[in-house]
Amino acid sequence: MSIVQLPSTRSYWNLNLNHRLVSEVMSCNRWEDIKRFLHFNSNIYMIPSGNPGNDKLYKIRPLLNKLRERLLKVPKEEYLAIDEQIIPTKARSSLKQYNPKKPP
Template identity: 65%
Template sequence: MSVAHLPSTRIYWSSTLRVTTITEAMTCNRFEEIKRFVHFNDNTKQQNRDEPGYDKLFKIRPFLEKVRERYLLVPKEEHLAVDEQIIPTKARSTLKQYNPKKPHKWGYKVFVLSGVSGFSYDFDFFSGPTNLQPYQPDLGASSNVVVKLTESVPRNQNYKVFFDNWFTGLPLLVYLSKEGILPLGTVRKNRVPDCEFPKESMMKKKGRGTIMERVARVDGVDVSVVSWYDNKIVTTVSTYVGSRPKEYRNIQQLYGRC
């Protein structure tokens, strides 16, 4: 039904627009009966809202965990990214979020670990503070999302993880590096204190493509902060790559962009 959209459920069993894949599986009455009584969890075990450990997704938590189990069996790509997405909905729900920067502004917010192919290897529905394992460090609300979603990424096997400035913080990069994961992310200037760069007006005078780099050692890990001027300044931070080598830019100038 998610592939072949029709305006009403019963139309899938109609004589004119019937979808044989569905009609051969079960009758319409049987489908509606299952949909009416479907349950994934025991409501008597649900905690009250004011009790610690209350889960807004309690009623479908077993279903979500079964889906995650299947996702985690898929071998991951070398280059991964952590980001958020919105599942659009018009339903009334306390889980529904508003994000004006998304194409669909109202919906359920989901944090996703994806590869360059676009396949999602893990996910976490936003329903409040991220629940970490006892052995995982608390690095703040945004960085904890990356900590949780990268738990299944193999260690010390050259896996690279990218994320945007909402997630990025120096403690997160240090943690991932010590765990054997190679991180890179855009960063806000206030999250790299004592790292001075020229003002945007000065870099603008030098022209597009101007690069400034600062390297520091944080808790035994080398961290590279690169400020690059394009249409505006973009600042990235990483523990495995910096502004070198610059020869690639010369190749682009000779042969054009790919």
């Protein structure tokens, strides 16, 4: 779904636009059930946006914490090389960071 982008998720099961790689794996109803019931954090304690203490990644924070915890357990090599690649995008995200030194 991230490679072939259609206007809505239901379009992947549309008979005219049928994408076999998606529609043969699971039904549209099953996909929507998984999306609806998959939660990593309770919405009860979520602080609404605009209020102090709001976490934009609140809903997936437990997953991120667990992933970070596991990645910190990976043994480190003696020599580490960190390469950061800046990829141009026109996507709109409030998580992006302004970098005045990025290459044109």
